[in-house]
Amino acid sequence: MKMDKTKKVNPLVLERFRYSSEQLIEKPFNWKQMGRLIEYLKPYSKNLLLKSIITVLITTIVRLIIPIMIGVYALEKAIEENRDFSMLMWLVFAIAVLYLISYVANIYRIKWSNELGQNVVYDLRKHIFTHVQNLSHNFFDQRSAGSILVRIMNDTNSLQDLFTNGVINIFMDILMLFGVIIILFTLSPQLMLAVLIILPLMFLISTKLRRNIRRSWQFMRLKQSKLNSHLNESIQGIRVTQSFTQEKENMAFFNGVNEENYEAWRNASKKSAYFRPLIELTNAIGSAVLIWYGAHLIQTDSLSFGKFVAFAFYLGMFWEPISRIGQLYNQLLMAMSSSERIFEYLDERPIVDEKQEAIELHDIEGRIEFKDVEFSYDDKRQALKGISLEMKPGQTIALVGHTGSGKSTIANLISRFYDPTAGAVLVDGHDLRDVSLSSLRHQISVVLQDTFIFSGTIMENIRFGRPTATNEEVIAAATAIGANKFIEKLPMGYDTEVEERGNILSVGERQLLSFARALLADPRIIILDEATASIDTETEVQIQKALKLLLEGRTSIIIAHRLSTIREADKIFVLEQGNIIEEGNHDELMLHKGEYYRLIEAQFKVMRAI
């Protein structure tokens, strides 16, 4: 197959894409971590785990007994020594029954151990998701959604094999290995020592070569995740790619990543191809030693033929657990890195913590105060530098200022997504650090510029504001806001399915939807990041009307971009580099002819120019 080479891609193009694919590396064995993982087995210790271990014991014991019955009893005692055919028939019958028992036990072993693995991974995934969902905003500021996704899905998946096969098989293998060694030495110590010659070779293959192969597959998976990330980003950003006519560059990069993936796959499969033949070769050497030396021992009457047959059976059973224990060891090292990453998330604590006896806020008035509030996201740059302000119940407050001046930060502190580094934020006189988070957030609705639309129907998306609302209440809220007009025109009305990013809805429609959502929640405080995108005049009028209704009687904090909204605000705070530099209503501030005056003048100039 002829393929484009990565070299052809312009290096600048390659630089454009950086994917932080997490390395699937191995970590040294760690008992503490293993202990934490084993905790997840505890709920199943009396049921699935116990049942799996019992089936493992049954299959192992049966497998250990059968060769003795064939070699020592059937061949040696019944045929060679006594020529007793009725004894032989009984033995054949007993062996058949034992095989049947082992067959049934094996079916249940596979069924129960699979169920065990699935259950443990289900619990683990649920645990991480619940935990991550309650973490504070700073956690999400520092990580991409993709990397969080990888931990919840891939890292838990990579533990699944350990819990499904590893844990159960280790019982079987250790038991089998000890049983087989004892039996082999009892049957013929000389023959046992002779065949042990191939043990080092076997060991080498099952650890070193296997590890090498597995690393190649890991590398391939890493390339595959890079390919996935690129595909994902390409599709998400397709509009930007097309509008900047970057399809060719994008394609070139894709070819590069695709080829890397192909090469990694070729390398891994080439190495894998050596594995089985090598194992077979080692087995063949073992068999040659067994037959050559075994025959010698039989000739010299040091070993009976029956025992020789039993020995051959057991020898087959000797390599199997050794090879599997080597594999499990590798699997454990892999699990160490996955579990380390999982536990790193699970050990993360929310920085905004709730006090044990947190006050429940009910029916608040909606008075908000900032007392000498300082705040920094990263302990390096101050986002707010000693802010003091008061918002009275029912007032509409506009926050204006240049980009990066701290407007969204003020909004974030009111919802207590972060705690101030100094000073205090109070709602109805309560320091937010003393109140329960859920009772506070029940009183607040945040309407963001870019409304997030969840996959589901329009009805479900509005109901997100208050999950207990009836269909009638949802429709009433949408009607009050004026969103019903566009909803009713949709093919299935309120039952129309919308996708994650709400692509079938226009910017204005999405805003109306988010207003309806907020109205349904009926909060005392509204935080609104006004959309900057310009929309047609008719929708604009509609939105202004909806906004008036939404803000009425509530304390409203608007990160305002539209002159009309700013004008109607009861109070305006002008921010600059984390400080409030002016406050008052529109007329007062215009008279003052300060920064606010200049901001408004600048906006007028832009509007006139348009």
Ligand SMILES: Nc1ncnc2c1ncn2[C@@H]1O[C@H](COP(=O)(O)OP(=O)(O)OP(=O)(O)O)[C@@H](O)[C@H]1O
């Ligand atoms: N999550 C974050 N981590 C680190 N720094 C942040 C974070 N969010 C904002 N900042 C920084 O804090 C400062 C204030 O940002 P903020 O988002 O409050 O500004 P803003 O006035 O709302 O700006 P805009 O109008 O552009 O939204 C800026 O310097 C910004 O770079």
